[in-house]
Amino acid sequence: MANSNSSPLYERLEHKNTMHKVMEFIILFLLLSLLVYRLLSFSNHGFAWLVAFLCELWFTLYWVITISSKWSFVEYKTYPDRLLQRVAEHELPPVDMFVTTADSELEPPIITLNTVLSLLAVDYPTDKLACYVSDDGCSPLTFYSLVEASKFAELWVPFCKKYNVQVRAPFRYFNNDAIPSSKNSGEFKQEWKTMKDEYMKLNRKIEDAVGKSIPFDLSEDFSLFSNIERNNHPTIIKVVLDKEEGHSNGLPRLVYISREKRPKHPHHSKAGAMNVLTRVSGLMTNAPLMLNVDCDMFANNPSVVLHAMCILLGSNENQNEIAFAQFPQIFYDGLKDDPFGNQMAVIWKYLGHGIQGIQGVFYAGTGCFHRRQVIYGKLGNQELLKTFGNSKELTNSAADALRGETKCPSMLLKSIEAAAYQVASCEYEYGTNWGRKVGWMYGSTTEDILTGLSIHNRGWKSIICTPDQPAFLGCTPTGGPASMTQQKRWATGLLEVLLSKNCPIFGTVFAHLQFRQCLAYLWIFTWGLRSLPETCYAALPAYSIITNTHIFPKGQELAYYIPIALFVTTNIYNISQYIQSGLSIRAWWNNQKMGRITAMSAWLFGVFGIVLKLSGISETVFEVTKKDQSSSTEKGTEEEDTEAGRFTFDKSPMFVPPTTVLLLHLTALASALFGLQPPAHDGLGSGRLEVAGSVCLVLCLWPFLKGLFGSGKYGIPLSTIFKSAGLTLMFCTLCRS
Numbered sequence: 001m002a003n004s005n006s007s008p009l010y011e012r013l014e015h016k017n018t019m020h021k022v023m024e025f026i027i028l029f030l031l032l033s034l035l036v037y038r039l040l041s042f043s044n045h046g047f048a049w050l051v052a053f054l055c056e057l058w059f060t061l062y063w064v065i066t067i068s069s070k071w072s073f074v075e076y077k078t079y080p081d082r083l084l085q086r087v088a089e090h091e092l093p094p095v096d097m098f099v100t101t102a103d104s105e106l107e108p109p110i111i112t113l114n115t116v117l118s119l120l121a122v123d124y125p126t127d128k129l130a131c132y133v134s135d136d137g138c139s140p141l142t143f144y145s146l147v148e149a150s151k152f153a154e155l156w157v158p159f160c161k162k163y164n165v166q167v168r169a170p171f172r173y174f175n176n177d178a179i180p181s182s183k184n185s186g187e188f189k190q191e192w193k194t195m196k197d198e199y200m201k202l203n204r205k206i207e208d209a210v211g212k213s214i215p216f217d218l219s220e221d222f223s224l225f226s227n228i229e230r231n232n233h234p235t236i237i238k239v240v241l242d243k244e245e246g247h248s249n250g251l252p253r254l255v256y257i258s259r260e261k262r263p264k265h266p267h268h269s270k271a272g273a274m275n276v277l278t279r280v281s282g283l284m285t286n287a288p289l290m291l292n293v294d295c296d297m298f299a300n301n302p303s304v305v306l307h308a309m310c311i312l313l314g315s316n317e318n319q320n321e322i323a324f325a326q327f328p329q330i331f332y333d334g335l336k337d338d339p340f341g342n343q344m345a346v347i348w349k350y351l352g353h354g355i356q357g358i359q360g361v362f363y364a365g366t367g368c369f370h371r372r373q374v375i376y377g378k379l380g381n382q383e384l385l386k387t388f389g390n391s392k393e394l395t396n397s398a399a400d401a402l403r404g405e406t407k408c409p410s411m412l413l414k415s416i417e418a419a420a421y422q423v424a425s426c427e428y429e430y431g432t433n434w435g436r437k438v439g440w441m442y443g444s445t446t447e448d449i450l451t452g453l454s455i456h457n458r459g460w461k462s463i464i465c466t467p468d469q470p471a472f473l474g475c476t477p478t479g480g481p482a483s484m485t486q487q488k489r490w491a492t493g494l495l496e497v498l499l500s501k502n503c504p505i506f507g508t509v510f511a512h513l514q515f516r517q518c519l520a521y522l523w524i525f526t527w528g529l530r531s532l533p534e535t536c537y538a539a540l541p542a543y544s545i546i547t548n549t550h551i552f553p554k555g556q557e558l559a560y561y562i563p564i565a566l567f568v569t570t571n572i573y574n575i576s577q578y579i580q581s582g583l584s585i586r587a588w589w590n591n592q593k594m595g596r597i598t599a600m601s602a603w604l605f606g607v608f609g610i611v612l613k614l615s616g617i618s619e620t621v622f623e624v625t626k627k628d629q630s631s632s633t634e635k636g637t638e639e640e641d642t643e644a645g646r647f648t649f650d651k652s653p654m655f656v657p658p659t660t661v662l663l664l665h666l667t668a669l670a671s672a673l674f675g676l677q678p679p680a681h682d683g684l685g686s687g688r689l690e691v692a693g694s695v696c697l698v699l700c701l702w703p704f705l706k707g708l709f710g711s712g713k714y715g716i717p718l719s720t721i722f723k724s725a726g727l728t729l730m731f732c733t734l735c736r737s
């Protein structure tokens with residue numbers, strides 16, 4: 001095409017969203033009015049008034065930060081076709097692809113191997129790709145699955161490319177039994193059937209291996225795994241697929257790495273794993289770009305790498321400003337209407353693209369392409385050794401990477417074996433800058449946001465890339481306990497950053513973090529803190545009904561309409577965003593409910609976790625979330641499916657606060673209904689707004705109301721109910737006295 005050289009590889013589209021902005025200001029105005037009203041009537045009221053004021057002050061400040069973060073909605077459109085016309089295949093930069101897994105029980109190897117297969121099969125020159133799998137579980141099963149998957153890949157990858165298969169994770173591709181009808185040639189049908197049979201065989205092999213202590217004969221490779229403890233073992237590095245010298249087998253390289261672990265050495269969870277991947281790949285292939293995904297995030301769009309290249313090779317003037325290209329987290333088989341409120345589609349859309357208009361989207365830990373140079377930082381030669389550690393081979397490769405040279409070694413392991421084992425050992429990082437100035441940053445269980453922040457601090461930008469066909473799809477946790485565990489880890493991890501020297505405010509004052517980008521980071525880092533005002537505010541209506549006082553304006557005051565208007569506009573505003581994102585009102589309501597529940601349980605415990613850490617009582621841990629096999633070969637029973645979205649419980653203390661708040665409101669409403677309230681002091685007792693607030697909370701806590709009467713995992717454990725009842729009783733007694 002004549003003009004293909006001049007047409008850009010990506011376009012930046014700004015959206016005005018005027019209606020949203022107007023509503024955002026109306027909401028802000030109402031919040032401020034409420035604050036003014038509280039201040040003016042302060043003298044007539046007591047402690048509860050002060051609490052309400054403080055909570056509302058927090059909500060207002062938070063709203064200002066939210067408006068700023070959402071303000072500049074910017075979207076990027078990428079054109080991979082133009083890229084292929086402009087850049088010759090051999091000029092495309094190599095990419096190292098990282099997959100992390102940590103536990104073969106919580107993360108079934110069949111999921112991991114599907115992710116790996118989808119990456120091996122992407123549309124990109126295979127000799128430019130290498131896939132590295134980090135296994136923090138040091139599981140022979142994972143290794144075995146990888147070896148078996150690599151054999152299957154020899155059939156699968158050519159098949160995908162021949163027929164331009166769109167979804168290259170076989171468990172998704174073979175999800176329904178019917179042969180895709182779009183391609184009807186007899187040859188295709190035949191090959192499709194063979195492929196499915198082969199995949200089923202692979203599946204069976206792995207299923208057979210699960211649960212056996214030694215699932216395979218201890219041949220040379222597997223013997224490395226015998227008598228190994230997960231947290232106490234030497235490094236294992238195995239090249240599963242290599243390039244034979246001279247000829248290519250049409251598959252990318254594939255390497256299995258289980259880094260050394262010793263009980264006394266901190267392993268820094270995923271961040272530590274990422275740094276080992278970075279170093280080992282630096283020695284082996286040293287690609288200038290690195291993609292990383294969680295084990296459950298398969299490539300759902302075969303052109304992902306090309307889309308990312310559009311941005312990272314991009315237009316000349318700013319290609320050196322963009323540090324990473326992040327694809328949004330989207331989930332497959334997400335339960336309908338997001339009953340656990342963890343699909344975050346609206347957040348990704350409005351906050352993700354809003355921040356895009358400032359310095360760029362946050363790094364979200366998965367589905368992201370980084371520049372190796374940026375991850376390494378900018379350094380002079382004399383600093384290299386101190387920064388990167390004592391491996392001469394690694395410092396040389398890092399120096400190459402920093403100069404923008406990549407000499408891709410043709411022999412993978414043999415020549416550099418010793419160096420690879422050295423950089424994967426647990427003592428290697430001592431006295432270096434790994435985790436502090438280079439690589440993935442340590443000190444938070446949300447290493448992703450922290451690492452992205454450290455990049456933005458240095459003045460880099462980032463871009464969110466949203467091709468029409470979602471680039472990566474992963475699992476969300478289902479059920480109450482798993483969702484809460486994840487949310488608690490996030491709340492803790494984010495607070496760990498907020499309360500450390502990495503706090504974004506320092507980044508703005510002393511480094512190159514833009515002011516509004518700092519606000520956007522504060523928006524996310526304060527998730528955990530939101531639990532405090534939310535929980536207090538949730539208790540207020542119950543308090544006022546029980547004591548027959550009022551915390552909202554009375555009917556005869558003009559201010560009476562402020563909370564009502566606030567309630568109405570906020571909900572219209574929120575609902576409109578759900579509808580514009582193609583979601584249902586039910587999804588909005590579920591998120592609304594879960595927002596309240598999460599704040600009172602998981603986020604609150606995130607704060608406790610931080611208090612314990614700061615007082616030196618306990619460390620924070622990265623608890624891996626369980627990945628469900630859902631739509632692979634095993635289907636849940638019918639009965640389970642109908643209950644899929646129902647909230648589940650366990651004995652975790654996290655469920656105590658929401659249960660308590662629920663019991664409190666039930667008590668309050670009952671006392672109002674049966675006229676058991678004490679007489680009001682000034683004739684101004686609790687009124688309609690307090691009762692409405694109380695009813696709202698009961699509705700938000702509906703899953704817990706059902707849980708009071710449910711049984712098994714659907715029921716709140718008796719011990720939790722007793723604790724909550726005790727707390728409710730205490731609260732009521734305190735109120736009355």
Ligand SMILES: O=c1ccn([C@@H]2O[C@H](COP(=O)(O)OP(=O)(O)O[C@H]3O[C@H](CO)[C@@H](O)[C@H](O)[C@H]3O)[C@@H](O)[C@H]2O)c(=O)[nH]1
Pocket residue numbers: 100101102103107134136268269270273293294295296364365366445446447448486489490493622623624625626
């Ligand atoms: O010691 C560990 C712990 C975890 N992981 C891996 O980290 C990934 C994310 O773990 P998961 O339990 O799935 O956490 P999520 O909350 O679902 O992950 C989100 O949040 C994390 C930060 O809290 C980010 O690291 C992830 O990329 C992001 O998807 C998985 O591939 C794990 O195998 C390790 O490699 N080593």
Ligand SMILES: [Mn+2]
Pocket residue numbers: 294296474475625
């Ligand atoms: Mn996950």
